[in-house]
Amino acid sequence: MAVAETISAGRSRVHPAIAWAVLAALVALIAVTPFLPNYYIRVANSLMIYILLGIGLNIVIGYAGLLDLGFVAFYAVGAYTYAMLSSAQLDLHLPLLAILPIAACLGAGMGILLGIPVLRLRGDYLAIVTLGFGEIIRIILNNMDWLTGGPQGIARLDKASVLGVEIARPAEIYGLLVVTVIVAGILVWRLERSILGKAWAAIREDQDAARGVGINTTTAKLAAFATSATIASIAGVIFAASQRFVSPESFTLQESVLIVLMIVIGGIGNILGIVVGAAILILLPEVLREFSEWRVLFLGLLMVVLIILRPAGIVPRSLGPDKLIRGLFGK
C-alpha cells in the first residue's frame, strides 16, 4: 500500500505557486526570527530542537514502524555528554566540535545497545521495553551523583564555540539549530529514499515478507535505531549548550510521549508533518501561557479531537517534501 502511495505521490505535484509560497514563507520566517526579541528566539530554538528530535524518532516509528517510547534516553545521552565534557564536573573543557562526534558515536552506540535485545520484540512489547529503558537511564542519571550531579544536574556549562566564534546567545544558538535542522532534514529525507529507507518501509509493511525477499531485517532495524539515536544525541548536545544546564527533569517519559505525539498529530512518516506537529504542541502552550493550568486541559482535549478528526495526522504521508520540490522545479 505504501509502495503504491509512493508511486502515486511521485507522479503528482503541488501547484508551483503554492510550493513557492510555502518556500518563501519558510525562508521569510527563518530570516526574520533572529531579529525578534530574545523570548521569541528561545521559543523558536525549543521548537527546532523538538523538530530535530521528531526527525530522529520518525525514522524508527514512521519509517521502520517500530514504536519507541524511550527515545528521550538518547537525547539525555547527548545532553549529558556535553555537560560532562564541557564543565567543571569532570574538569574537562572540550570544544563543541570535538563533543559533537563523541556524542554522535555514543548515541549510535546506545541505539544499537537498545536495538540488539529488542530485535525479537514487536509492537506493544517493544514499546514497553523501550519505555523501561528510558526510565532506567533517567533513574541512573538521577542517582549517579558523582558523575551526573544527581537530581540537581550539572550547571554552569561552558559557552559553546565553533572555530573561535562563541555560540551562546539565543540568536547564535538559533543559527546553529537552523543549520543542523536543515542538514538533518535533508539527510534523513534522502535516507528514506535510499535502499535502506526502502528496506525500512518493507519491514514496516510486512516484516516476514521483507525477510523473505532477502532484506537483512536485523541490520536495517539496528541502522534505524542507530540513526535516530544519533540525531537525538546531537539535539541533546545543542540543548545542553543552549541551556548551559542539564538535569534529569528534562528527560522524563512525558518528553518521549510528547515527541511521539508530535509525529502522529503532524502526520506520521512525513518530515513536513513533524514541523506542523511540533508547531502545534510547542507553540500552542506558549500562546496559551497566561491561561496557566487551563492550557494543559485544553491541550489534552485538543489532542483527542485532532486524533479523532485526523487519525493519520494533519499532513498526509503522500504530501511529502518530494511533492513540494517537484512543484518548485516542475519536474
Add this chain to the structure above:
Amino acid sequence: MLGTIVQQTFNALTIGAIYALIALGYTMVYGVLRMINFAHSEMFMLGAYAAFMLLAMTVGDVGAAGAFALTLAFFGAILLVGGVGVGIERLAYKPLRKSSRLAPMLSSLGVSLALVAATQIMAGPQPQMFPSFFPVTRYSVMGGTITSVQIGILVAALVLMGGLYVLVNRSRLGVIVRAVSENRPTAQLLGINVNGAISLVFFAGPVLGAAGGILYASYYGIMSPTMGAVVGLKAFTAAILGGIGSIPGAVLGAFILAFVEVGGTALLPLLSGGYLGTEYRDVLAFAILILVLLFRPAGLLGEPVSEESMVYKREF
C-alpha cells in the same frame, strides 16, 4: 530478622494487591481492544478524589466519617469512576476503533492529560490528606508489625478480584467478554454484542482501578492529582510482565513486581555494599521486565504472540 521478613512480606502483599487491581484494568482493555489505555492511571487517581468528594458531601468533617459513610463513599466512588470510564470510551476511543492502533493509545494520552489538569483546576495541584478507610490498629506477628489497614486492603482487593473472576469465568457476561477478547470479528459474526462487551470492560477496569486508588490513598494517607502516573506505570509494567491480555497474568505480575520492589529496597544496599541505594529498585523492576520479555516475549502467562495482532502493519 524473622519479624522483618514477615513485615516486608505484608508490605509487598499490600502493594501487590493494589498493583493487581490496577493492572487488571490495563490487561482487560488490551484483551478486547489491543490498546494500551494510558488514561487508566487516571481512573486510579479519580477513585481517590471521587471518594474524598463524596465523603465531604455526606459528612462535613472527612477525618471523622463513620463506617457507613466510608462504605457508601467507597462504593459510590468506584461506580462513579466506572461510569466515567464507559463515557471516555464512547467519546474518545470508539470513533478510533477502525483507525491505526497508535491512534486510540495517543487519544488516551490526551484524556489522561486532560483529566489530571481538570483535577488540578477543581481540587488544587497540591497533595491532600486522605482519611483512612479502616480503623488503624497495629498487630505484632512474630516480631514484625502489620496494620489493620494492610489487612483491610488485602481483603478488599481479594474480594474485588474474586468478583471479577466470577464475572469473567462464571457468568454469561463473562463469556461474551472472553469471546470478544478471543476474536472480535468472529464474536461479532456470531451475534455477540461487541459494543456491550467493550463497555463492560471499560466499566469493570475503572471500578477496580478506582478501588485501587482509594486503598492506595488510605494506605499512605495522601492523594494528589499526579498520583496516577507512577503507580499506573508500575501496574502497567506488572500487566506486561504477567502477559498483557491475561487476567491471572496481571495478578501474578503485580505480586512479582511488588516483591521485587520491596525485596530490592531491602536487599540492594546490602548486596552491593551500599553502592546501589534503594533508588535503584525501579531499575531492578524494569531490568527484570526486560529479561522476562527477552525469554518469554509474550510475558509469563501471555498467549504466544500472533503476527496479525502484534505487527503495526499498514497502520502508519
